[in-house]
Amino acid sequence: MMLDSMGPTTTAENKQWRALLEASPVAEMKALLTGLNGRYISPGPGNDPIRSPESLPTGRNFFxxxxxxxxxxxxxxxxxxxAAQARRDNPQSAEKSTALVLWASDVVRDEGVMIAFGLDLxxxxxxxxxxxxxxxLRQQERAEGNPRRDxxxxxxxxxxxLYGMxxxxxxxxxxxxxxxxxxxxVRDFPALTVPLQNALQPLQAHNQRGDESLQTNQVAAHWVAQAKALLADGVSPEQAGAMASYRVFGDAPGSYGAGINRMAERSGAWESRDELAxxxxxxxxxxxxxxxxxVPAQRAFKMQLANVENTYFGRASNLYGxxxxxxxxxxxxxxxxxVETLSGQAPSNYVIDHSDPQAFKTQPLKLALRQELRSRFLNPQWLEGLMVHGYAGARTMGSEFFEYLWGWQITNPTLVGxxxxxxxxxxxxxxxxQLGLDTFLEQGHNVHVKTNMLAIMLVAIQKGFWQADAATRKSLASEFANLVAEHGLPGSGHTDPDHPMLTWLQSELSPAQREALANVVRDARPAPEQALEIHRLSELQLEVSDSEATDEILRIVENQSKSTSSQAAVKNSSEASAEQKQSSASNVMRNRFLLALFLFAVATVAFASVRAVQNARKGSE
Structure with a gap:
């Protein structure tokens, strides 16, 4: 479908691309087996195959x-x-800033377009x-009417x-x-001389200083206002200057993700959107x-985001939306x-689709989301294609699309009405x-996907995002309760036994449905003795069913004690023969091995006990 809509227009090229795409699965499997055998895998460029057809066929060691x-x-x-289009079409107040999202995967594809976009602004x-x-880098000259955007x-x-540089x-x-x-x-705000010197210290020998007005230079104007505010709050001049200059933020070293996606999946773990922010x-x-x-800099991060008016997210690929x-x-x-939480107003969010560099387009996030929703996820042709793949297709519909729609709901409520x-x-x-989708979603394991779909919609109602009418609430609640009574809870973060939605749901159910649901929820809760948490090794109760294994451990301990005494006797005897000394060295090696074996046995039993407790807890969910 993607090839038909985005591929080359000529028949010959289209056939060539199709052949390369069809050869890719076999090439992928062959390369996987080659790698597992420790053999050489031919290199090749990695990119969106629609944007860069030279990446086909896949299955190469891409670079x-x-x-x-x-x-x-x-x-x-x-x-x-x-950037020129953004300045022309997306107005921004002088006291406000722009925020960008930078992904590594897009840099691989577009060679740093969004980085360049930010630099030009x-x-x-x-x-x-x-x-x-x-x-x-080099400063560009900026004239009145063409300010440096912050x-x-x-x-x-x-x-x-990947891109520390x-x-x-x-x-x-x-x-x-x-x-x-x-x-x-320095001339207009002499009290800020020390903070400014400290902020600019990383430039070291860079001497390209200037005298631009603060009307032309929004970065400088915002720095002055923020440095003043920090000084007024008692921050030292050195710290105030640096904090007001921070513009590049991200996860702590070694961590990944903004955390919102995990919170979205665990809808019972939070009550207000402020917690997500x-x-x-x-x-x-x-x-x-x-x-x-x-370095942790939450105060500076909040200070910068509180001023954001426009945000931009680039899309360099046709492979994802x-x-x-x-x-x-x-x-x-x-x-x-x-930004909404800090400023009280959601920013204007824009998506720049430059998957076709010759015809990039900038759209408001609201429009881009609606187009994708209707062209794919509400498109019967797309749904029919998923149904062919059985559970994998059902999972794409429910465990992915529904979850991601829910993610946009909680972060941008006005976009998902x-x-x-x-x-x-x-x-x-x-x-x-009338695709038979209702029947399809109740076949085999698909039913758990459908149950989770219903749970997400009920959570959207329970948390006040979806103002569904009474008939819709009752219909969804009834179907959810019936599926849970027959098949159990689907095991997602929206159906945890203690989720507030399950309590709220009671008023929408008949007495029989309430009782059946309550029984399933009760059985899904872990028993008190299974909920114990182990914090140290001494809390473990080692239970070894094999008495021979226990005897073997005790025998190893006893032998270790005996052999240690024997070693000391041999070592202290001045009349020990060369043969005894050699035997002593041999015993030392043997005893070290036995000691290592003993420690390994203890660790194995301890690990087995921990796993037993964990499995007992998981088995009831």
Whole structure:
């Protein structure tokens, strides 16, 4: 389907691409077996096959671009075009900022287009040598009416791991934008001289200072206001200057994800959206750049996001969208939620689709989401294709699409209105297109997917996101209760035995349904003795059913004690023969082996006991 809609228009090229795509599964399996056998796998470029057909067939040891080439000249040219369009079409107040989401996977595909986009908004451009390597940055001249926009960069954990050089580049770009008004700030705000010097210290020998007005340089204007506020709150001049200059943020070193997707899946673990925003701010509130590599900086992060008016998320690939993965709402949705929580108003969110570099388009997030929802997830042709794949297709419908729609619901409630849930119910539960979807979702293990679908919709109602009418509430509640009574709880974060939704649900059920549901929920709860948590090894009660194993452990201990005494006697005897000394050395090695064996046996039994407790707890869920 993707090839038909996005592939080449000529018949010959289309046939060639189709043949390469069809050869890819076999090539993938062959490469997997080759790798498992420790043999050589041929390298090849890795990218979106629609955007870069040279990546076909897949199954090769793919490689990406050298990070020292990023952003490339081609990416810079496209990023400049996108930035020009953003300045022209998406107005922004002078006191407000822009925030970007940067992903590593997109950099692999587009050579750093979104990095270039952010640099141009700051009024800073890369410099390359003759080999195309990025060697530094240069300030652009900015005239009145074409201000430097203040930009906050939010990055993924993988971006941090793969593109540390670019983190430093972005941090330096923000400081260079501030430096463009250095003389003006020192002259007009002498009390900020020390904070400014400390903020710009990472630039070291960079002397490209300037006298730009704060009307032209929004980075500098915001720094002045924020530094003043921090000083007024008692922050030291050195700290205030640096904190007000932070613009690059991400996860703590070694961690990944904004945390919103995990909270979305565990809807019973939170009550208000403020709790979700707090998770996002804590996880991504780490500053990167200079000596501050992954340093916690939640206060600075909150200060920057409170001023954000526009956010941008780039899409460099045809392989994924906004509703077929949980990363989009984790980062962009989480960013929007955090800004809304801090400022009281959701920002204007934009999606830049540059999967076709020759025809990029910028859309409001609301429009992009609706288009994807209707063209794919509410499209009968797409649903029929999924039904062919049995449980895998059902799981894509429920455990993925429903979960991701729910993620956008809780992060951007105005984007997923009642109309969306009404339409989803009509298609997936009521079989609006008469595809046999209702029957399909109750076949075999598919029924657990359907039960979870119903649970998500009921949670949306229970938490007040979906204002469903009484008939809809009763219909969904009844079907959910009947499926649970017959097949049990589906085992998701929306159906935990202690989930508030299950209590709220009681009023929508008949007495018989309430009783049946209560029985299943009661049986799903772990028994008190199974809920014990083990904190230290001494709390373990070692139970070894095999008496021979116990005897063997005791025998090893006894032999170890005897052999140790024997070693001491041999060692202290001045008349020991060479043969005895050799025997002593042999005994030492043997006893070390026995001691290691003993410790291994104890650890094995301890591990088995821990697993037994864990399995007992899991078995009732």
């Amino acid at each position: 990406a671009l050298d990070s020292s080439l990023i952003p490339s000249r081609a990416a810079w040219a496209l990023g400049q075009e996108m 700051l009024g800073v451009e890369p410099q390359w040598n003759s080999r195309g390597l990025v060697t530094g 930009v906050v960069f939010t990055t993924s954990g993988l971006f941090r791991d 670019q983190l430093e580049l972005l941090n330096r770009a923000a400081l260079m934008a501030l430096n463009a008004s250095r003389d003006r700030i 707090d998770v996002y701010l804590r996880r991504l509130g780490h500053s990167y750049g200079g000596d501050n590599y992954g 906004l509703l077929d993965n949980n990363d989009a709402f984790d980062y962009l949705g989480g960013l929007s939620l955090a 009642d109309w969306a849930w009404d339409e989803v119910k009509a298609v997936y539960i009521d079989d609006k297109y």
